[in-house]
Amino acid sequence: MTEHPAAEEIIRLKKESGAFIFAHNYTLPEVQEIADFTGDSLELSIKAAEVKAAKIVFCGVSFMAETAKILSPASKVLHPVPSAGCAMADMVTAEKVAQYRKSHPGTVIVAYVNTTAAVKAEVDICCTSANAEKIVRSIPAEKSILFLPDCNLGRNVMNALGRKMELWPGYCPVHHHVTPEMIREARALHPGGIVLVHPECPEGVVREADHALSTGAMLRYLLASKEKEFIVGTEKGILHRMKKENPEKIFHPLLPELVCPDMKKITLEDVLRSLKEDLYEVVLPEETMFRARKAIENMLAIK
Ligand code: SF4
Structure with a gap:
């Protein structure tokens, strides 16, 4: 257990309030140490849905906290530092995806989970770095595919499957x-x-x-x-x-x-303030959550 002065108070407060702390594998070590669950973004979101907590403090970047909210809409999901974003997720917008769809009817749009809720709401199916090959393989061979936003993950999937896809020009810096x-x-x-x-x-x-x-x-x-x-x-x-x-x-x-500088933005002091003051609640429009959840569920349905 970490010796950090804020750690003890965090442990006490989360017990009192029944909150759960989730931390991504890339966050600061001391934050991982006080977390109830550590994992990658999808593991954490699925866990969030399983535990049905009244309150979740999500330590990671903003698209991950959004995904946790989408999969556990009844929980209050707090993201202690909203400016902790993802440079790759910011390389694609919902408007651009909607434009692409208009000009490419019939193309299946696959989004890596590293995207905002608004982008997920515009796509057909999500994937993770663990299941991207399986998801692409599930799409009928005659369909054209747009893979976004990570051109490297997309290229690696193309190489593994020998299947052509259009790649969005995004990347993780x-x-x-x-x-x-x-x-x-x-x-x-x-x-x-x-x-x-x-x-x-x-x-x-x-x-x-x-x-x-x-x-x-x-x-x-x-x-x-x-x-x-x-x-x-x-x-x-x-x-x-x-x-x-x-x-x-x-x-x-x-x-x-x-x-990743954004992954290091959340400190123990931020987690403590989040627990004490309920900061900062992730709030998403119902329709966005509904449509984004569909893209995630389409992924989870592929066995
Ligand atoms: S910039 Fe890269 S490492 Fe940082 S959150 Fe985004 S995908 Fe992950």
């Missing part, structure tokens, strides 16, 4: 700048280290790595792996949980600067 050369340099420094990267990395990086996995899949892979040393090519917040769950294994960040 944290993963987009990773290069194959960086992996070669890391392998030279840590020979034998197994290289794990996120599928938001460019295709050359995915080819150079040993495995391209979502954060949830990385954590499951590590628990099952007999290997001892790993080079981790994703946001470095995940190292906290990797080390905690695998104390006998050695982890090296692929690059020390693989950091």
Whole structure:
């Protein structure tokens, strides 16, 4: 348990109020430590729907807090720092998707969950980095597809399935700048280290790595792996949980600067203020939630 002065008060307050704290795998270690649940964005949203909490404090970026609200509309969902957004989610707007649909009738629009609720409301089906291949495979071969907003995830799915899709020109600034050369340099420094990267990395990086996995899949892979040393090519917040769950294994960040500044915006002081003052409630128009939920449910229905 963290020694931070705010931590004790947070634990006491959340017990008193019956609130649950959810923290994404990329948030600050001390925030992950006081959370009831840690995970990737979809794992957390599904969990939020399961626990049926009266109040949820969601530590992550804004589209994740929105997804939690969409899947648990009866809960009061609080996002302690509303300015914690996602640069990739901001690369596509609902208006642009609606325009695209008008000019491309019949095209199936697939949205990565890293999108705002307003964008989800305009698309046919969502996907995560873990299930993107399965979702695309479920779409009839004669249909054209627009994949948004992450062109790297989309390209990696196209390569894996040999299926053409139109790709939105968005990307995650944290993963987009990773290069194959960086992996070669890391392998030279840590020979034998197994290289794990996120599928938001460019295709050359995915080819150079040993495995391209979502954060949830990385954590499951590590628990099952007999290997001892790993080079981790994703946001470095995940190292906290990797080390905690695998104390006998050695982890090296692929690059020390693989950091998402928005994921670090929520501090323990923010969580405490959120609990004390009910800040800041996620409020979405009913119709947006209804249509966005449909796109998420369409994804969850694909077995
Ligand atoms: S790591 Fe990338 S995709 Fe994730 S919140 Fe940050 S900018 Fe968005």
